[in-house]
Amino acid sequence: MDWLTYFLLFLKASLLSTGGRGPFPYLYTDLIARGWAVESNFAEALTVGEISPGPSGLWVVSLGYLTAGLPGALLASLAITLPPLLVLIVARVHDRLKSFSATAGVLDGLVLAMVGSGAVVLANLFIANGVNAITVAIGTLATVLAFDGRVPTWAVLAGAALAGVLLLQ
Secondary structure, eight states, rough: OOOHHHHHHHHHHHHHHHHHOOOOOOOHHHHHHHHHHHHHHHHHHHHHHHHSSSSSGGGGHHHHHHHHHHHHHHHHHHHHHHHHHHHHHHHHHHHHTSSHHHHHHHHHHHHHHHHHHHHHHHHHHHHHOOHHHHHHHHHHHHOOOOOOOOSSSHHHHHHHHHHHHHHHH
């Protein structure tokens, strides 16, 4: 077993999820594909995670132990601990730098880059799935409602999905 790859798979799953069972799809896909885990490992790890006291994301440590013994448990523990520590470090650095005008400029630039990336992805989705007046209207209305802030995000997404299903059959 390649220990660095093993650790990086757990770290990726932790970085790309919000905790709890969030890492499950990433770990399931990656570990099964490499033959480092079997389906029963996931069932056992989730069961141990449910009956154990503490945070629900600790099932990942059990999975590490079940798939690679003590080294696997230690690497999984480290991998799920690093992202929250990184957030704490970034928050502390931001607290120290937020008074500088350059910090605000950098953050504004990051927001613009994210909006631009989102616009490109949205444009590609429209082009790939066919642009018509209904999809543009649904997208525009959803955007306006999302930026307005009076309607919860989940309601905007659910409404847009429902409108798409009903109007685009």
